[in-house]
Amino acid sequence: xxxxxxxxxxxxxxxxxxxxxxxxxxxxxxxxxxxxxxxxxxxxxxxxxxxxxxxxxxxxxxxxxxxxxxxxxxxxxxxxxxxxxxxxxxxxxxxxxxxxxxxxxxxxxxxxxxxxxxxxxxxxxxxxxxxxxxxxxxxxxxxxxxxxxxxxxxxxxxxxxx
Numbered sequence: 001x002x003x004x005x006x007x008x009x010x011x012x013x014x015x016x017x018x019x020x021x022x023x024x025x026x027x028x029x030x031x032x033x034x035x036x037x038x039x040x041x042x043x044x045x046x047x048x049x050x051x052x053x054x055x056x057x058x059x060x061x062x063x064x065x066x067x068x069x070x071x072x073x074x075x076x077x078x079x080x081x082x083x084x085x086x087x088x089x090x091x092x093x094x095x096x097x098x099x100x101x102x103x104x105x106x107x108x109x110x111x112x113x114x115x116x117x118x119x120x121x122x123x124x125x126x127x128x129x130x131x132x133x134x135x136x137x138x139x140x141x142x143x144x145x146x147x148x149x150x151x152x153x154x155x156x157x158x159x160x161x162x
Contacts, residue, residue: 006044008051014041028054035060035088036135060136061088065143066111068096068130072147076118081111081130084142089135097129097141122151 004026007014019027033039037058042051064085071078081094096107098117109115111132120126125148129141 063139065140070147
């Protein structure tokens with residue numbers, strides 16, 4: 001089926017799909033649009049004529065929940081945020097949430113960067129989650145990752161006479 005409409009933006013044809021409706025109108029659908037954009041199109045009937053002006057804005061969307069990578073060490077945790085799905089604007093920040101079950105704390109951390117949470121108590125389990133933020137807001141929290149800092153073990157020294 002041939003398109004009934006020709007859509008131009010800055011003189012260039014814009015790919016679209018058309019969905020005729022029972023009331024005689026047609027929905028034009030576009031893919032690959034950037035979030036937070038103000039768009040202006042000239043819409044022509046495929047058979048010619050004067051264009052109709054179409055203007056609309058795209059909305060931004062919050063990112064999906066990221067994942068958090070955690071490695072335990074002596075009195076510290078090494079953490080890294082891995083961004084999840086994001087069809088919105090650029091992710092500009094991240095946050096680590098951690099608790100020992102009694103005290104909740106946070107740490108700002110850019111996604112992709114590694115960070116260290118130090119001053120923790122060995123042999124205490126910590127629960128860690130992360131979020132990321134773009135222009136639309138903060139993502140849901142990641143799944144909980146549990147980790148327990150542990151003091152290094154001393155190598156056994158042979159006793160005299162062995």
